[in-house]
Amino acid sequence: MASDRLACRECHAVAEPDQDTCPICGSTSLTEDWAGYVIVAHPDESEIAVEMEVTQPGKYALKVR
Template identity: 55%
Template sequence: MADAACRNCYRIVKESDTCPICRSSSLTESWTGYVVILDPKRSKIADKLNVEHPGKYALKVR
């Protein structure tokens, strides 16, 4: 199974049917680009993307 991205919060999910952040089951394998957020409280990119939890996030989800 390829990595899937959550359509709600853009979190990249491995080997699961639900997103660990927002608990959505709306996942897609159709996404491009990603960013890894290590410290969302100090990251300007996380602020711009509205990310509150560390992890790997897709930049574009279809």
């Protein structure tokens, strides 16, 4: 995955490198240390979204360190 992107430590949403806050939850706890990538289009119909506790469509990191 493009290591220049950041992932939120709170909700795992993926943010662009020029963002200071998470696009989903607004947290400022972003990191470059993440792995895996999933795009959730319909969280109410997605088993992975339920497992990750994702309620909004978006791009998410599977593992955030």
